[in-house]
Amino acid sequence: MKNLYAFWVSQPPDPTMSYDLWLGFRNEVFGLLVGCVLAGAAVIIGLYIWQSRKLTIRSPRDPFVRFVPMRLLWLAFLPGIVVGIVYAVRYAKVFPFAQISATGGAVGAALLSAFGTYVIGQVAMWLPGVTPRKFLYHPRWPWRLLSRRRT
Amino acid sequence: MNTLICAGGSGVRVLEALLHLCAAGLGPASLRLLVIDPDSANGNGARVTNLVESYLEGHRRFAGRLGDGLNFFRTELDLLDVGGRSAGLKTWSPIEKGQRLREVLNVDLLDSTATPPELVRLFFTHDEINMDLTQGFRGHPSVGAAAMSLVALKKGEQPWSQLIEKLRGDLAHDQGARVFLAGSVFGGTGAATFYPIARFLRTVPEVNHSRLKVAAGALSPYFRFEAASSGTDSAASRQAAKAERFPLATRSAVDFYEQLRFNAVADRGPFDAFYWVGDDSPLSVPYAPGGPSQNNPSHFVELVMALAAVDFFLDPGDLQGASCYAGSNGTGVEAFLDWDDLPLSRLDREKIRRSLLRFFLAGTVHLGFSGPLVRLPEIEAFPYRVPWYWERFASKGDSLSTESSRAGLDFLDRFFRDQHFSWWLDLHGRDAVRLFNRSALNGNGEVRLDRLTNLLWPDRAGESDPDAIDSFYSEMMKVPKKRGGESGAAAYLALLAHAADRFIDSHYTKTGTKE
Numbered sequence: 001m002k003n004l005y006a007f008w009v010s011q012p013p014d015p016t017m018s019y020d021l022w023l024g025f026r027n028e029v030f031g032l033l034v035g036c037v038l039a040g041a042a043v044i045i046g047l048y049i050w051q052s053r054k055l056t057i058r059s060p061r062d063p064f065v066r067f068v069p070m071r072l073l074w075l076a077f078l079p080g081i082v083v084g085i086v087y088a089v090r091y092a093k094v095f096p097f098a099q100i101s102a103t104g105g106a107v108g109a110a111l112l113s114a115f116g117t118y119v120i121g122q123v124a125m126w127l128p129g130v131t132p133r134k135f136l137y138h139p140r141w142p143w144r145l146l147s148r149r150r151t
Numbered sequence: 152m153n154t155l156i157c158a159g160g161s162g163v164r165v166l167e168a169l170l171h172l173c174a175a176g177l178g179p180a181s182l183r184l185l186v187i188d189p190d191s192a193n194g195n196g197a198r199v200t201n202l203v204e205s206y207l208e209g210h211r212r213f214a215g216r217l218g219d220g221l222n223f224f225r226t227e228l229d230l231l232d233v234g235g236r237s238a239g240l241k242t243w244s245p246i247e248k249g250q251r252l253r254e255v256l257n258v259d260l261l262d263s264t265a266t267p268p269e270l271v272r273l274f275f276t277h278d279e280i281n282m283d284l285t286q287g288f289r290g291h292p293s294v295g296a297a298a299m300s301l302v303a304l305k306k307g308e309q310p311w312s313q314l315i316e317k318l319r320g321d322l323a324h325d326q327g328a329r330v331f332l333a334g335s336v337f338g339g340t341g342a343a344t345f346y347p348i349a350r351f352l353r354t355v356p357e358v359n360h361s362r363l364k365v366a367a368g369a370l371s372p373y374f375r376f377e378a379a380s381s382g383t384d385s386a387a388s389r390q391a392a393k394a395e396r397f398p399l400a401t402r403s404a405v406d407f408y409e410q411l412r413f414n415a416v417a418d419r420g421p422f423d424a425f426y427w428v429g430d431d432s433p434l435s436v437p438y439a440p441g442g443p444s445q446n447n448p449s450h451f452v453e454l455v456m457a458l459a460a461v462d463f464f465l466d467p468g469d470l471q472g473a474s475c476y477a478g479s480n481g482t483g484v485e486a487f488l489d490w491d492d493l494p495l496s497r498l499d500r501e502k503i504r505r506s507l508l509r510f511f512l513a514g515t516v517h518l519g520f521s522g523p524l525v526r527l528p529e530i531e532a533f534p535y536r537v538p539w540y541w542e543r544f545a546s547k548g549d550s551l552s553t554e555s556s557r558a559g560l561d562f563l564d565r566f567f568r569d570q571h572f573s574w575w576l577d578l579h580g581r582d583a584v585r586l587f588n589r590s591a592l593n594g595n596g597e598v599r600l601d602r603l604t605n606l607l608w609p610d611r612a613g614e615s616d617p618d619a620i621d622s623f624y625s626e627m628m629k630v631p632k633k634r635g636g637e638s639g640a641a642a643y644l645a646l647l648a649h650a651a652d653r654f655i656d657s658h659y660t661k662t663g664t665k666e
Contacts (some may be wrong), residue, residue, distance in 0.1 A: 011380040060524035133628040137535035
């Protein structure tokens with residue numbers, strides 16, 4: 001587990017950096033990342049539960065219209081953007097003389113945050129009781145994501 | 152085995168009501184049918200003949216395939232077919248086309264016998280003796296009874312020989328044979344049928360006489376009309392059935408059957424039970440002498456009589472001596488017919504109301520929502536979008552798009568739109584009938600989906616719930632997977648029925664059916 005903790009920033013990008021400062025920065029960013037992912041996922045799931053329950057079936061074609069609540073998963077990019085920006089700002093502040101740009105680390109942290117938020121949100125949608133039974137199979141299950149739709 | 156003998160136009164409309172009850176799962180396990188009507192071409196007869204054919208198709212498609220607890224179309228009909236010949240509802244007539252009473256009774260041959268021809272004039276007028284009977288007895292039960300009394304001479308012919316053979320077969324079993332005669336006592340054919348046919352039926356058993364139970368369902372006046380030729384003195388006018396004669400004819404019939412009851416030897420009259428049903432506010436219908444133009448709308452009195460038949464078939468062993476049942480207003484408001492006013496002696500009122508409502512709901516949702524839904528091309532492309540379809544059909548390799556399933560769905564369309572809901576609409580043609588909510592029926596054979604939660608009377612005016620179908624759709628998802636029909640259209644209808652049950656529990660138990 002120790003090796004997995006913030007594995008993508010286990011070593012400072014610039015060997016001339018203070019290792020202690022780097023560890024502090026790493027912990028700060030990782031804490032922010034986890035917080036943003038959890039908060040983002042919670043917001044997505046909350047909105048999803050609310051919005052999917054607002055949807056009603058009134059005509060025979062309604063089950064086949066686009067399932068709008070799934071679009072909430074796009075919000076997973078928000079924690080990524082927040083984490084990326086905070087990463088860049090804090091990096092510049094903590095390591096003002098660093099010769100390595102913050103871009104790579106910020107993009108990596110942003111993508112990881114977005115991906116983590118998306119995965120948690122998607123899995124939560126598959127949990128019993130989250131998606132209303134009438135839309136049960138709209139969040140497609142993993143094995144059916146890979147399968148072709150029958151025509 | 153149960154046998155229903157329907158006499159005349161009112162009798163066949165009782166059969167119509169009974170078939171709708173059977174479709175909703177309230178009928179007996181089996182039912183043998185025979186219609187007695189000299190006017191076999193009358194409009195009511197044609198309508199009911201179509202309904203019988205439709206019911207038979209429903210029975211073939213759904214009976215025994217809906218799973219436990221669902222009896223839609225369960226009743227097996229025996230139409231007295233002989234060796235595959237002349238399949239369909241049998242209509243027997245005591246007279247042949249174009250015959251007059253003169254020919255039926257061989258009046259012209261009386262000269263050659265010891266019977267003086269003038270004797271006939273003691274019982275019949277000149278017009279009656281010469282009346283063309285092709286379109287029935289036109290409110291002349293004395294003419295009809297004379298013709299019906301000749302039934303004993305026809306016992307070697309179909310359909311009587313077949314019926315007699317089957318009744319004797321029934322009498323060999325403990326359950327015996329139950330025969331219910333339905334018709335009006337104020338018209339011609341029905342009034343003429345009860346006693347001659349019941350008396351004839353009593354001659355059928357060779358052994359186990361007590362196992363034959365015969366009941367009569369006598370309809371007293373519930374509609375009226377003015378003769379088209381009223382005011383003229385033509386023979387047609389004199390022969391025409393006249394509404395003003397109905398009360399007198401009914402009174403005479405009541406006196407006659409009361410006498411039969413009192414004079415029954417050893418408590419063994421022709422009838423084991425007598426059900427009387429009528430309406431004190433008769434419905435006005437246009438006069439039609441007979442033929443296709445005689446196509447009166449259905450009436451709640453026929454529903455009540457059909458329930459009486461179900462009541463009798465339930466367990467005639469319960470009947471003690473010659474029983475007489477009469478309808479009452481129950482606890483309902485006078486002059487209105489509410490569920491509480493249905494005169495049930497042994498049937499469970501709540502079960503009847505719930506069964507009819509369940510069938511009504513299933514039909515409503517099928518016609519307005521799920522029928523069109525399962526016919527969309529998207530259902531095969533994206534079956535998982537409709538979870539109940541995915542779980543119960545597509546994931547099991549079943550489909551509602553096969554030819555056989557589509558035929559079942561098309562049948563449900565026709566049955567509910569053209570027959571079942573039209574019949575209920577007829578029944579609710581008057582404000583006095585307060586069973587279902589008339590406002591929910593939109594007149595073209597369909598029911599408004601936004602009134603799904605208010606299908607029972609009273610109408611909650613102004614209420615419209617477009618999300619009611621969403622609620623029903625959700626109930627379809629909650630039906631346990633083990634509950635359901637065999638496959639195809641049967642599984643689909645079973646799902647609708649179970650969802651309707653849940654819907655009733657959640658939307659009607661507090662607001663409707665328990666009121």
